[in-house]
Amino acid sequence: MTHTAHFKVWRGDAEGGGLADYDIEVNEGEVVLDIIHRLQATQAPDLAVRWNCKAGKCGSCSAEINGRPRLLCMTRMSVFDPAETVTVTPMRAFPVMRDLVTDVSFNYTKAREVPAFVPPPELEPGEYRMMQEDVGRSQEFRKCIECFLCQDTCHVVRDHEENKPAFAGPRFLMRVAELDMHPLDAAAESGLDRKRTAQEEHGLGYCNITKCCTEVCPENIKITDNALIPLKERAADRKYDPLVWLGNKIRRRGE
Known part of the structure; x- marks a missing residue:
């Protein structure tokens, strides 16, 4: 079962940036990190994101999803309404290096x-x-x-x-x-x-x-x-x- 989701992803670096809009396919059982990887593969190959284990144990993929600090790999797409815009931004408390990657x-x-x-x-x-x-x-x-x-x-x-x-x-x-x-x-x-x-x-x-x-x-x-x-x-x-x-x-x- 698939649907198309609307994502807003922060793009930029230490000099500044803004939210970029993407419409992307979502499959059943996927997490936000899956969608970020699909964006990298299909629409935004230069999108920077930090991740490692994709199992909620390394702590690498921290970001903010709809304003709430979360792990990208532990946030299931099923928690969002299919019509809802999902906004992904870097952690606000730390300086941005590039896109979703912050200097911790x-x-x-x-x-x-x-x-x-x-x-x-x-x-x-x-x-x-x-x-x-x-x-x-x-x-x-x-x-x-x-x-x-x-x-x-x-x-x-x-x-x-x-x-x-x-x-x-x-x-x-x-x-x-x-x-x-x-x-x-x-x-x-x-x-x-x-x-x-x-x-x-x-x-x-x-x-x-x-x-x-x-x-x-x-x-x-x-x-x-x-x-x-x-x-x-x-x-x-x-x-x-x-x-x-x-x-x-x-x-x-x-x-």
């Missing part, structure tokens, strides 16, 4: 700013032991495929370019949260306070938990509820809870 190097810069896992000094590799419950907590965050849709939809990054130097974004605050709740991470013993750095260096306070990052995550990670809110609570306890403050004072005095 901002995210790799932020990734390098998050200190890595600190192994416990008293244990050798292979001696690590964790409760299954603790494994499950962090395993959810390890499902991330680095599609950066959460980064794209976060209005702190999307609508305020000036925030980028001070704000890591939900993907990397989630990484900080994962490490902070890891029972074997020895960051505190090495002098690294992940809750303090989350607040002061990675911009945790900019996040106002609207859950837009959770809504677009293709892996259904509960970024806000399971990572960002608990991290905010722990950061607030560290900074404002009088009992925690007193305990830190006593601890420091005894050292």
